[in-house]
Amino acid sequence: MVAIGGLVLLAVALVAGIAAGSVSIAPGETLGILARRLLGLNVAPTWSVATETIVMDLRLPRVLTAMIVGGGLAVAGAAFQGLLRNPLADPYVLGTASGAAFGAAIAVLIPVRALILQFGLLHALAFIGALGSVLVVYRLSRIGSSAPMTSLLLTGYAVSSLLAAGLAMAMYLSGTGLRQIFAYLLGGFDSATWGRLAVAAPLILIASSVILLRARSLNGMLLGEDAAAHLGVDVRRERAILLTMASLATAAAVAISGLIGFVGLVAPHVVRLLVGPNARLVLPLAALLGASLMVGADLVARLLGEIPVGVVTAVVGAPFFLALLRRARTGYEL
Amino acid sequence: MIRVDGVTAVYRERAALRDVSLQVDAGERVAIIGPNGAGKSTLLRVIAGLLHPTTGTVELGGDRVDRLDRMAVARRLSVVPQTPLLPFATTVEEVVALGRLPHEHPIRGMRPGDRAAVAAAIERVGVGHLLGRDARELSMGERQLVLLAMAVAQAAPVLVLDEPTVHLDLRHQVEVMDLVGDLNTRDGTTILAVLHDLGLAAHFFARLVLLDRGRVVADGAPAEVLAPERIREVFGVDPAFVRLGA
Structure with a gap:
């Protein structure tokens, strides 16, 4: 039931996300264009060539990017929450966000413009910064051969603070590039292209699928790492795989969309309220919900005249999250 | 069933077990006792394969535990965790269902047989009246x-x-x-328990293993293991404090 609801929500978000915008396109025409171009159906065109171009070259890559990013962040968020056994964890908890932001700021400061794969320099450095910071956090928090979760969380916080200082310095030095850094920090999909999507989507989809297939390990972690081991989970291996995949999905997502908060935090919680903590249900449903929420947030951002999506998710997400916390008051024990 | 042979193990940079040997046969019910820091929990970690001994071997059902994968260990030995805090609202039946992790389909999850086992376990332990409740709201006993x-x-x-x-x-x-005893006598489950309360241990277990500073200092029937002079020596208290059950 919930799964069907999620799929319907996603389909509605897809059509609405394509139909609405500065030039609005009738949902019927939207469906027609999608059916003709994507499914190869022989639908007689009732629309202009310009409309088709808007749908195929501007709206569709944008909406699909929002979907992939939203879904990926939600899956990564659910994985981090489960692994760290911390309901406040989000995809950025291990320093991904500040690493990406710092990378993007450096890209703005470098006077050379370069294209790496389909990425601009900014996206490429954001990706490298995100992955690099997680790697540093992981290495620094290692005690002997394992990294205890508390130490991972605290190291993540410390490294993030350091990177935030670097970011502040870069912004101070950036002069006219400041606006560009800010636009990245607030997040958005206005720079989405098929090319960028083609680079990021496989990373996010593969990483998310690997996480989805490891739902059993995440379930075992509910009672802590020792209990997980007693239930048959190879804790060290599974944790390494899940951390790597969640970080990869997050890095790819922030590289193409900037820093968009709350979706990765809220989507898994909403799903848990509906279906309980079983990761086999939480992960796929959070992906659907995260994808729909992100398309919706992007839609609102466009209708309000291209304001940053990160602002929309924060304005909607924060009060919503507060309401959620009050409802589930019985129980966040940390 | 369990065979610990000449095990020395280091835990948190301290020699926690020194040359420990212990054999527990199928269907036995054994309590491990000893003062704090004697190595009781370390012994359990070694037996469960979570801690590798520096010397010696541990066998579980005839195979060396360090050569079994975690799932295989989990099908031979279950451990009741010390009441952990749950990060998310989790119903009683969802907690019990976690016990099927080593048996369920890795991708699709529980099969009908697993659901039956969960229902049977709920019935066996008598927690049916708690179904539907969030496990975090229960009392410690529940x-x-x-x-x-x-x-x-x-x-x-x-x-x-x-x-x-x-x-x-x-x-x-x-x-x-009582329940643990019943699981032993009626279902034939082999029981290995670390206990602090010597009275409970003596009352419910026919065999006690006394650990002190990482060594097994006594292994046998309660009256023999808990001899007054040994209590004075190992626990450093007047034996009169330890009243062994009726």
């Missing part, structure tokens, strides 16, 4: 029973408990120990 039901659902021939009665009032202590 939580302990739910975790025990989870371990029963795991359906392993050996059940290991680490201080199962530690936060419980007397009635719940007896309830848990």
Whole structure:
């Protein structure tokens, strides 16, 4: 039931996300264009060539990017929450966000413009910064051969603070590039292209699928790492795989969309309220919900005249999250 | 069933076990006792394969535990965890269902047989009246029973408990120990429990293993292991404080 609801929500978000915008396109025409171009159906065109171009070259890559990013962040968020056994964890908890932001700021400061794969320099450095910071956090928090979760969380916080200082310095030095850094920090999909999507989507989809297939390990972690081991989970291996995949999905997502908060935090919680903590249900449903929420947030951002999506998710997400916390008051024990 | 042979193990940079040998046969019920820091919990970690000994070997059902993968260990030995805090709202039946982790389909999850095992474990431990409740809202005694039901659902021939009665009032202590005894006599489950309470240990277990500073100093019937001079020596208290049950 919930799964069907999620799929319907996603389909509605897809059509609405394509139909609405500065030039609005009738949902019927939207469906027609999608059916003709994507499914190869022989639908007689009732629309202009310009409309088709808007749908195929501007709206569709944008909406699909929002979907992939939203879904990926939600899956990564659910994985981090489960692994760290911390309901406040989000995809950025291990320093991904500040690493990406710092990378993007450096890209703005470098006077050379370069294209790496389909990425601009900014996206490429954001990706490298995100992955690099997680790697540093992981290495620094290692005690002997394992990294205890508390130490991972605290190291993540410390490294993030350091990177935030670097970011502040870069912004101070950036002069006219400041606006560009800010636009990245607030997040958005206005720079989405098929090319960028083609680079990021496989990373996010593969990483998310690997996480989805490891739902059993995440379930075992509910009672802590020792209990997980007693239930048959190879804790060290599974944790390494899940951390790597969640970080990869997050890095790819922030590289193409900037820093968009709350979706990765809220989507898994909403799903848990509906279906309980079983990761086999939480992960796929959070992906659907995260994808729909992100398309919706992007839609609102466009209708309000291209304001940053990160602002929309924060304005909607924060009060919503507060309401959620009050409802589930019985129980966040940390 | 369990065979510990000449095990020396280091835990948290301290020699926690020194040349420990112990054999527990199928269907036995054994309590491990000893003062704090004697190595009781370390011994359980070594037996469960979570800690590798520096010397010596541990066998579980005839195979060396360090050569079995985690899932195989989990099908031979279940451990009742010490009441952990749950990060998310989790119903009683969801907690019990975690016991099926080593048996369920890795991708699709529980099969009908797993659901039947969960229902049977809930019935066996008698936590049916708690179904639907968030496990975090239960009392300590209720939580302990739910975790025990989870371990029963795991359906392993050996059940290991680490201080199962530690936060419980007397009635719940007896309830848990009665149940554990029943799992042993009626279902033939081999029981290995770490206990602090010497009275409970002597009352509910026919065989006690006394650890002191990482060594086994006595192994046998309660009256023999808990001899007054040994209590004075190992626990450093007047033996009159230890009243052995009727």
